[in-house]
Amino acid sequence: MGLPIITTSEPAPACCAGPAGSTPAARTRHPGTGRTALLLLLGLGAWIAAYAAVLPLSEWITFRAIGLSPTSHLGQSIAFFLYDTPKVLLLLVLIVFVVGIIRSFFTAERTRAILAGKRESVGNVLAALLGVVTPFCSCSAVPLFIGFVEVGVPLGVTLSFLISAPMVNEIALVLLFGLFGWKVAALYLVTGLTIAIVAGWVLGRMKLERYVESWVYESMKAEATFEKERLGFQGRVVKGLEAVREIVGKVWPWVVAGIAVGAGIHGYVPEGLLAAFMGKSAWWSVPAAVAIGVPMYSNAAGIIPVVEALLGKGAALGTVLAFMMSVIGLSLPEIVILRKVLRPQLIAAFVGVVATGILMVGWMFNAVL
Amino acid sequence: MTGVTNVKIQVLGTGCAKCKQLTANAEKAVADLGLGASVEKVEDIREIMKYRVMTTPALVVDGKVRSAGKVLSPEAVKELLRQ
Numbered sequence: 001m002g003l004p005i006i007t008t009s010e011p012a013p014a015c016c017a018g019p020a021g022s023t024p025a026a027r028t029r030h031p032g033t034g035r036t037a038l039l040l041l042l043g044l045g046a047w048i049a050a051y052a053a054v055l056p057l058s059e060w061i062t063f064r065a066i067g068l069s070p071t072s073h074l075g076q077s078i079a080f081f082l083y084d085t086p087k088v089l090l091l092l093v094l095i096v097f098v099v100g101i102i103r104s105f106f107t108a109e110r111t112r113a114i115l116a117g118k119r120e121s122v123g124n125v126l127a128a129l130l131g132v133v134t135p136f137c138s139c140s141a142v143p144l145f146i147g148f149v150e151v152g153v154p155l156g157v158t159l160s161f162l163i164s165a166p167m168v169n170e171i172a173l174v175l176l177f178g179l180f181g182w183k184v185a186a187l188y189l190v191t192g193l194t195i196a197i198v199a200g201w202v203l204g205r206m207k208l209e210r211y212v213e214s215w216v217y218e219s220m221k222a223e224a225t226f227e228k229e230r231l232g233f234q235g236r237v238v239k240g241l242e243a244v245r246e247i248v249g250k251v252w253p254w255v256v257a258g259i260a261v262g263a264g265i266h267g268y269v270p271e272g273l274l275a276a277f278m279g280k281s282a283w284w285s286v287p288a289a290v291a292i293g294v295p296m297y298s299n300a301a302g303i304i305p306v307v308e309a310l311l312g313k314g315a316a317l318g319t320v321l322a323f324m325m326s327v328i329g330l331s332l333p334e335i336v337i338l339r340k341v342l343r344p345q346l347i348a349a350f351v352g353v354v355a356t357g358i359l360m361v362g363w364m365f366n367a368v369l
Numbered sequence: 370m371t372g373v374t375n376v377k378i379q380v381l382g383t384g385c386a387k388c389k390q391l392t393a394n395a396e397k398a399v400a401d402l403g404l405g406a407s408v409e410k411v412e413d414i415r416e417i418m419k420y421r422v423m424t425t426p427a428l429v430v431d432g433k434v435r436s437a438g439k440v441l442s443p444e445a446v447k448e449l450l451r452q
Binding site: 139 | 382383385387388414415417418421422423424425438
């Protein structure tokens, strides 16, 4: 996917590819939008060809070139690893590129302007939706929180945003789509949004404003303005490519590690073993999954291959979904950062309400599916 | 590169890896341009909020926010300082 048209200057190691604020935008020359479009099409063609070649190639290498038996543990593991690694990485490049382009339409300032002056219920829904598309990284959680609160966005609405932004992860979403199909992906999207909306609303009802550090409300005079970035078609393509370089450059070791773990489970854990303690009948497996998942922190892209392997061995979808959401949605680093503006009582309520939501989702899916 | 001898450069950020990277890049830019300016790190969140940024790290030159939410390369910082 390397399109040689870009001459920008941001080799940034970042967790969020953020086109934020009024920067001297990476102005590109204009050799013609048509050429960019043509290169994009060529890139897409190459991507499709590569994607189609992954399965036959991985099987050929494992079973012909190395000569492992398709029924052996090692053969199973290696085939899984050689198939999933290029497949997931290819999906990741495409997704991150598209999301990078979508995100170039949104900035934190713009989202704030949309949310300012919205009432609670509508605000919760909007905040959860915007949380998905606004560029966000947990290290900006505090300035973002204050920025929202100081223009009068209600606390519960702000929390809806802060829950949805990490929980409904676009990378997780499209990887789920690619690996399990649209039903599981839709399930994840809808439940993640629901948790963010309901949890934010509940927290708003609880009137916890007094547990926000008092200095936050002292300087409430900001206006919700934002500058529109004029990027144009090529500018947005540049943003997409920057996102690929930054995000894929950063998460690929996690992905490979995740797939390696998944491959181990796939080849060596007997079929159905996990059904006993991660299956539908074990009601306690959902709280256990949440309890293990909350303190854990992994990249969304790294956890999905593990999810795939667990599901294949008889773990119930609700349990696995709950595990995944608690790993990527509630993370210790973000909580430590938020402690700077939120008192422990509010942090506890935040974690408690979100964890409860995840628990309900887990049980619901195990009961329904 | 004329006229920029006495600039005040600040990096706003609560101490994450990206903020350190931006500080390093800004220092490199200052050194490359041969300026006498020093790069100051602002890590206190209340100080940071006075600049009304919503994403970190941010780069402040002479009290004005020039970039927020991304790590500028040394070249990008230089470009910014020349203006």
